[in-house]
Every structure is written in structure tokens, then in C-alpha cells.
Amino acid sequence: MFGIQSKPSSAGITGFGSGQASQPNQAAPAFGSTIASAVNTTSTPAAATTNAATGNNSTFALPTSINTTNSSKLLKELLESANNLPKKTDNIELGSIHLTLNELQRKSQQLRKQDDTKKDVSYTKAHYLLAGSGISAEDIENDLNAIHVPQTAPGAIATDVIAPVTTVTSANIENYLNAKKDENILNTIEQSLHLASKDFDKFINSNISIDWKLRREELRKAVGLKYNEANNNDSSAKNSLIWKTKSSSGNILGPLSAKTAAPVRQMTRDKFENHAKIIHALNQARLTKSNFPLCLNFNELNKLSSDLKSKQISEIWKILIELTDEKFAKTSQEQKFSNVPKRDLNESIVNNSKTYLEQEFYNYVDELYLKDTDKPAKFQPASNLNKIGYFIHQIVLKNDPDLVNKTLLVNGTPIWALIFYLIRAGLYFDAVELATRNRELFHKFDKNFPVYIKKYVDNHTLPSELMEKLHSEFNQQFQFIINDVDTSINYDPYKYSVYKIIGKCDLSKKALPQSINLSIEDWLWFHLSIINENESSLIFENYSLLNLQNKIIQLGPKNLGSSNNPLYLKSLILVGLYELAVQYTYDHVNECDAVHLAIGLTYYGLLRCSSFNKDVLLSVHNNEYEINFSRLVGSYTRSFKISDPKVACQYLILISLVEPEVSHEALRELILVSREFGILLGELNQENGTKTPGILEKQRSLIKLDNLEDYYREIIEVSATKCEEEGRIFDALLLYQLCCEYDTVVSLINKLLAEIFATTDLSKPIIKFGNYQVISSGYTTDGSEYKDTIDNNIILLSQHIMKMFNNNSFILSKIAPQKKQTCDLLLPIITIRELFLQKNWREVITQIGKLGLIPVDPSDDLIKIRTSSELIQNSDMDDNLIKVIPSLLIMVMTSVSHLNYEILTKKYQCLGNEREELIQWKKVAKNCMIYAGMVQYKMPRETYSLLINLESQL
Numbered sequence: 001m002f003g004i005q006s007k008p009s010s011a012g013i014t015g016f017g018s019g020q021a022s023q024p025n026q027a028a029p030a031f032g033s034t035i036a037s038a039v040n041t042t043s044t045p046a047a048a049t050t051n052a053a054t055g056n057n058s059t060f061a062l063p064t065s066i067n068t069t070n071s072s073k074l075l076k077e078l079l080e081s082a083n084n085l086p087k088k089t090d091n092i093e094l095g096s097i098h099l100t101l102n103e104l105q106r107k108s109q110q111l112r113k114q115d116d117t118k119k120d121v122s123y124t125k126a127h128y129l130l131a132g133s134g135i136s137a138e139d140i141e142n143d144l145n146a147i148h149v150p151q152t153a154p155g156a157i158a159t160d161v162i163a164p165v166t167t168v169t170s171a172n173i174e175n176y177l178n179a180k181k182d183e184n185i186l187n188t189i190e191q192s193l194h195l196a197s198k199d200f201d202k203f204i205n206s207n208i209s210i211d212w213k214l215r216r217e218e219l220r221k222a223v224g225l226k227y228n229e230a231n232n233n234d235s236s237a238k239n240s241l242i243w244k245t246k247s248s249s250g251n252i253l254g255p256l257s258a259k260t261a262a263p264v265r266q267m268t269r270d271k272f273e274n275h276a277k278i279i280h281a282l283n284q285a286r287l288t289k290s291n292f293p294l295c296l297n298f299n300e301l302n303k304l305s306s307d308l309k310s311k312q313i314s315e316i317w318k319i320l321i322e323l324t325d326e327k328f329a330k331t332s333q334e335q336k337f338s339n340v341p342k343r344d345l346n347e348s349i350v351n352n353s354k355t356y357l358e359q360e361f362y363n364y365v366d367e368l369y370l371k372d373t374d375k376p377a378k379f380q381p382a383s384n385l386n387k388i389g390y391f392i393h394q395i396v397l398k399n400d401p402d403l404v405n406k407t408l409l410v411n412g413t414p415i416w417a418l419i420f421y422l423i424r425a426g427l428y429f430d431a432v433e434l435a436t437r438n439r440e441l442f443h444k445f446d447k448n449f450p451v452y453i454k455k456y457v458d459n460h461t462l463p464s465e466l467m468e469k470l471h472s473e474f475n476q477q478f479q480f481i482i483n484d485v486d487t488s489i490n491y492d493p494y495k496y497s498v499y500k501i502i503g504k505c506d507l508s509k510k511a512l513p514q515s516i517n518l519s520i521e522d523w524l525w526f527h528l529s530i531i532n533e534n535e536s537s538l539i540f541e542n543y544s545l546l547n548l549q550n551k552i553i554q555l556g557p558k559n560l561g562s563s564n565n566p567l568y569l570k571s572l573i574l575v576g577l578y579e580l581a582v583q584y585t586y587d588h589v590n591e592c593d594a595v596h597l598a599i600g601l602t603y604y605g606l607l608r609c610s611s612f613n614k615d616v617l618l619s620v621h622n623n624e625y626e627i628n629f630s631r632l633v634g635s636y637t638r639s640f641k642i643s644d645p646k647v648a649c650q651y652l653i654l655i656s657l658v659e660p661e662v663s664h665e666a667l668r669e670l671i672l673v674s675r676e677f678g679i680l681l682g683e684l685n686q687e688n689g690t691k692t693p694g695i696l697e698k699q700r701s702l703i704k705l706d707n708l709e710d711y712y713r714e715i716i717e718v719s720a721t722k723c724e725e726e727g728r729i730f731d732a733l734l735l736y737q738l739c740c741e742y743d744t745v746v747s748l749i750n751k752l753l754a755e756i757f758a759t760t761d762l763s764k765p766i767i768k769f770g771n772y773q774v775i776s777s778g779y780t781t782d783g784s785e786y787k788d789t790i791d792n793n794i795i796l797l798s799q800h801i802m803k804m805f806n807n808n809s810f811i812l813s814k815i816a817p818q819k820k821q822t823c824d825l826l827l828p829i830i831t832i833r834e835l836f837l838q839k840n841w842r843e844v845i846t847q848i849g850k851l852g853l854i855p856v857d858p859s860d861d862l863i864k865i866r867t868s869s870e871l872i873q874n875s876d877m878d879d880n881l882i883k884v885i886p887s888l889l890i891m892v893m894t895s896v897s898h899l900n901y902e903i904l905t906k907k908y909q910c911l912g913n914e915r916e917e918l919i920q921w922k923k924v925a926k927n928c929m930i931y932a933g934m935v936q937y938k939m940p941r942e943t944y945s946l947l948i949n950l951e952s953q954l
Helices: 035-040 045-054 070-085 101-119 127-134 137-145 170-207 212-223 235-239 268-285 294-303 308-323 342-369 383-397 402-404 417-422 428-437 449-459 463-478 493-503 520-529 545-559 570-575 577-587 589-604 628-637 646-655 660-674 708-725 729-738 742-759 772-777 795-806 809-813 817-837 841-851 862-873 880-902 912-932 941-952
Strands: 206-210 241-243 618-621 624-627 682-684 689-693
Touching: 045 342, 045 708, 101 170, 101 383, 101 493, 137 742, 268 294, 268 589, 268 708, 294 308, 308 342, 308 570, 308 589, 342 545, 342 570, 383 402, 383 428, 417 428, 428 449, 449 493, 463 493, 463 772, 463 809, 493 520, 520 545, 520 570, 545 570, 545 577, 545 589, 570 577, 570 841, 577 589, 577 624, 577 689, 589 646, 618 809, 628 646, 628 660, 628 708, 628 941, 646 660, 660 689, 660 708, 689 817, 708 729, 729 742, 729 795, 742 795, 742 817, 742 880, 817 841, 817 880, 880 912, 880 941
Parallel strands: none
Antiparallel strands: 206 241, 618 624, 682 689
């Protein structure tokens, strides 16, 4: 709070002011916390641990009462959990012993022989040898002579241990090989089990966190032993076994790969929707280049919440409201500070922060004044002077009663304290009026002070001559003050402070006397007040905003506020450390608030943003902090890009404030992932192909693509190409239509149809080959269970698209005539294939003849056949048409073969008509074979062989 603070210990941070011990019964509205108390405050990790634990969805329920069944179950479960613990690796590589029966028999025989040999060895004379301190040669000779060497007959098997000889037989070799084979199999199985066990232990260790202390307490409770109730609460028990969460890195829309992840990513649906509405309204205002009070809107959302984090964020938006002057803006404020020189921006930040802290202090004083209804008469009426006087009477003098003995008094109020707190509350003109009205009360050493303060208020600084004069008086009056904490000299600390602020005196000591009890807000205000931005020629007398920023960073969040009144984030905003403020909000407040704070700062041009290729959230470039804005926004949208693509689009559009190319890439990814083409890109009229624009087309100016053709090329066409590469043909056709690439649509249709006609079985329905479900299943069935529509069948879709194009003359004008002609020749083949399947042989030949691709007319001569073949030989025919020539030839020859067979097997027919018809069909077959012979190198070898076989059947 302001004014009432405890006196700090000697271990306090240099430069922090503090007061004497406060009265125990003193009551005043809480406002801020002192720096001294902030230094001595330590945060406990218990709350953070509990919050982190409760954030997991996986819980583990434990028994809470004594029950024999639960006890045995819990013991069993505990043993199983213990078995799954990662094992030590000291002896894990030794393995176990597995021997076959044959191996065991051989080993036992060897051991038995060794035991038999050792029975004859006598060690009874060992003590004589040791006692003699040497070796007796006679004894050695006797022992050597006593050795019995058995004489073995040829072919006999020796049983002695010396040089055993074994007879190698095929049976022994086979047994040995079998033993080795069994041993290798067992070793392989054991190794597999060992590796699987290690992998499982590694997986458990990396994915499951078990609190064995809590498990032990639960076990004690379950079996009826004494346990610690304090550590055995329900929430702790449920989280004694939890799944660990893994962070993953990804692309733009993937998770943010920062060093620390935001601890609180969850948010209510209302909060999500309310913030999304503001972002949508912001983009709408940007389209018309009208003013939009972004900070005011965000502040309205947060001030309705009563939790501590929301209050912090609300206060941040209040500071930015004053800096951006949103309340009085009439035109668009987008990138308001982007081109402002750094010196001017720093000056604006300092002045705005001072004004904000002064107004905040005045509100506190006003609240204190209005709260007490029984005030002394000398503090009435409710003027600014009386409010500050009452604050000094109620707070300052009760905290430091000796002050009245070392200062000038006006109606019992210390005049220097009155001037100090008038300045602190931003009541500069009241301070000038007080000094001017009481000019005669000032000591002879202070007779020029009314002039100093008037010039300071009028010009926000002092002229050089007055500055030198004030410095001279300051050095003369306070030359005996050795340092800031020396209280042995009887001087007025408020007079010292006023001179130091107005004249920026003795800036080598950037602190106020300890007797002035400073809150964190007071300390910040004082340091903002003494900033002179290189006004002095002496380096140690200069104090810039950068110096204050470094001091704030050095102190950190532990020293700036307490757990119930954190002021670090507020301090970062007040001194212009916006990048650190975004990172702190992301790490310690909420991802949602961090993203929207970054959006607000970026919109006004206050946030320095790094390039997209950096993986961390906060980086340093050219000794300045930078925020990876693109990745931050992309990471935020990853959770709702599928469920709310329209909202995700609005956020990704804002990336263009910093990097338009990255915004384009993110939007293309959103299009491909969400597949919400109608919402994002537009709807197609199914009758004539006209297009209704979508969100992106309407807001394309926001992503720096004012030209419609540029928008089509950069957003839709690139997405369509990507779909085509990935085999998403339906999406590709739709996207090409949405970007008005009608010529590409027809080219793709020609390619798809030609591929289907050339590679599919002629004995099966052609329509089914266009169904992507049938294609994915490999046509293992007749496909009757799949319903064919334009949404899942490429053949039906192609027919629909061409019908739609034919109804629109504008679209037809955009299609190359050759491609349109190719498509017009391919589409009838669908009907021909159906006729072929229905065995309507005559109509098949008739329809193929109408295409004019192959010579099927009996009257065609060799010249016409050669002319037709030259179209292929000279590559004058479209490649897609060339692909279908083999299938057309097969259908013609097959039809002729069947017609020939029908005529020959038909009874009761006229012989004259029979011969004439047979001659006609043989001419057709002959023409086809001549044609096929000329272009056979363009056909598969199997096709030409099949044609020859069909001709031989005629």
C-alpha cells in the first residue's frame, strides 16, 4: 500500500526506499506492496505443483478407507508397479543361463571327472613345506616318480584328465549342431525379451510419473497403519500417478517450440468467443481503415473477471489505453508507433507511465479521503490540497511522527511533504500555487524554489542557468549527507526528494531517503521522474529509460510484488519492455492473454517481431528483444483450426501485420487442413459455375494482396497444386475452379479420364472406377455397396463440371480450344464403355466411329488410315487421346469378333446378306489392324498381341 510499509532489513536492495514500522492498528486501503517486503517474500512451489498436477486429465483413484480387499488389491497393484520400475543397469547385461539336456550332461561329466582326480591329491604335507621355508628336491623327485601314466590301447577312450581323446562320430556332430541351434534360438528369444523389457521400462519412465510418497501414504491408510493426513488429500492422491505431457514442435500452426510452455492453456468457451469477436471486429475496421479501440475492448473483457490474473491483464490494457490515446482517436491507429523515432517513443512511454502512476496515486488518496466521514475541519472542503494534507496527517505523520521537528509547517502540515505528494499525485499546478502563496515561509536558502517549480511545471524541465543554480543550492544544503541511508543528520527527506526530482540532482545516487516509505509504484514513479536521457555532460549523471529497463530485468518478478499483488508484468509495460511482458504473460498468466497482448502491441507497432525461422518465443537481435509473433499466433490457433476455421482465419490474417508471406503460408495450411473451402474461399453455383467470394477474398487487402489475380495465385492456386501433388483430386478441381483456372480444370479432367480409360478392366463398369472408395479398395468387389455421386466419383464430377462450364460462355472463353476438344472426345467414351459392357457391339463400333480417332469405317482406304496414324507419329494428337487408342481398338476388334461369331452361328438367315455383312466387319477389322500396325510402338506390347489374337478368330 502507499505510505504504510514495514522497515526493510539491511539486506534490502540498494535504491529502494522504505519507512519506519507502521502502527499496528492502522487501517488504510491496500494499494501496492513495498519493495522491501517483495524482497523478503519467497514463493512456495506447492501451489504450482498442485496446479500442474490437476491440469492433467489422467487420474489414478486410490482407496480411502481400511478394507482388506482393497488392501490386498492395492498391495498387488503396488508390486506390479514396482516390477515395472526401470531397473539398474549394473547386472542387466549378464543375461540368464539356459542349457540344453545334452549340454548339462556334458558339463556334469566334466565336473565328475575333475572330482575323481582331486580325490588322489594329498595336501597333508603342505605345512612341512611352509615350515621348511623351501622346496625339497628329493620330495619333488619322489612325487614325479609316483605319477602313474596309464597305457591306453589303440581305439580305446581315455578316462583320465590328461589329454582326453574323443572319437568324432556323425551322431556327436549332429547332437552338437542341434545343441548349438537350440542355444541360438534361446539366445535370440532372450535378447528380444530383454530389449522389449528395456523399451517398456523406458516408455513407462518417460510417460508416467508416480509419486511414491503418496502411494506409500495410501498404502499405510489402506492397511490401517498411521499415515500423514496432511499429504493425503484427494487431489494429491488422484495425481500420484499421472501421464506426463510431451511438448512437440511443428510448423506455423504447430505447437510453439519455446523454452518454457504456458502453464495455463485452458480457457472457457465464453472467453474464447469474446476474444474472437473482438479480433473479427478489428479486421472489419481495418478493411474500412476506421478507428477501432482495441485496448478498450480487451480491457472490458478482463475487468469483468475477479481473479488475480485477469486484474493484472486489465491493468495492462489500462496503461496501453492511455499510451495509445484510444479514447480520443478518430481515425485508424494501425501501426501508430511503427515509424516513430526511438527517442520520441521513449519519451512518450515515460510521460504516459508517469501520468498513469500519478493518477493511480491520486485515486488512492481520494478513496482514503472519502472513506473517512469524520475528518477534522481543517481538511475540509474536499480540495486537492486538503486531500493530500489528510493523507499526510493520516498516513505519513503516523508513520514518521518526528517529521514535524525537522521541516517547515503550514497549519501543522509539513510543507515539503505536501509539495512532494502533490507532485506524486500529478497536481503540479496545485504545488506551484502552494509554493507561490507561501513564498515568505521558505528559508533564505529556498527563496528561489517557487521560481524553480514554476519553470519545471511550465516546461517540464529547467533552463540551464536555473539548473546550475538549483544544483549549487542542493549541493550546499545536502553536502553533509554521505549516503541515502544515513539518518544521523537531521534533515527534511521530502525537501531532499523534491529538489532531486525537479533538478535531477546527484543522479549517481538513484534513491530517495529510507524515511520516505515507498511502494513499488512510488519507486517506479520516482525513477521515471529522474530520467534525463543524456541531458548531462557527465556520464554518471545521465539516467535513461534503458538504464531503468535493465534495473527492472535485474530485479525480476520476485522483487517486484508479492504473491497476492504481482507487479512485475505491470512494471514491464510501464517501462516499455513489451517483448518481455508477452513472454511473462505466456509463461505465467495465460496463453490466450499473451496472444492478444501481442496482437494489441503489434497492431500499434509497439512490439518488435522476429523472423519466422526462429523456434524460440523470445530472442535477442542487435541487443534488442524480439517476439516470434507468427509462431505465437499460429500456435494459439492449432487447437481450433479444425473446429473453428473461420475464427482461425481471422487470427492468421493478423500475421500479415509483421510478415505477409508467413501469413499466406499459414492460411494455405489452414485451407488444406480444414477443407472449409466454402467458408474461406467461396461457393460455386452448381448450374453455371459462378462464384460467391469467401472470407479471404473479401479481406485480401489485409494480407497485402489487393489485386485479385495475386490473391488467386498466392493463396488458392498454390493450395490447389499442393492438393494435386498429394492426390486430393476432388479438392484440387474445386480449388482450381475457385481461382478461375478453368483451363487447368479441363486439363486435369482430361488427364484423369484418359488414365482411367487406359488402365481399367473393360469387362467392369467404368463408373465404379471413378469412385475413390473403390479405387482405394483396389476394386476387390463389384463396388455395388458404394454410392456414386459427384462428391466421390471423379467421372461423374467431370461430367458435372463440363456441363456447368458449357452453361457459362465466360468460362468457355477461358478454356483453350484444343483442351476443350479433347475433353469432348473423352467424355463420350464413358457411354461407349457402358455399351460395351452391355454387349451392344454394333452401337459400340458406331459410337467409336463418330469420335474419328481410329478408322472403323469399311470404306476407309489406306491413305486415310495412314493420315490417321501420322497424327500419332508426328505427336499432333493430344497425349490423353493417344492413351485411349489401345482400349478403343480392343473394343472394336472384340465387337467385330462377337458380331462375326453371331452371324456364323445364326440359323435361318439369307446367305447373301450374311456374306456381305461378314465382308464389312472384316474390312473394319483389317483397317484397325493396319492402323494398329502403324502405331504399335505407341501401344503396350500386350495390346498388339491381343489384337492379333482377336483378328485370328475372324
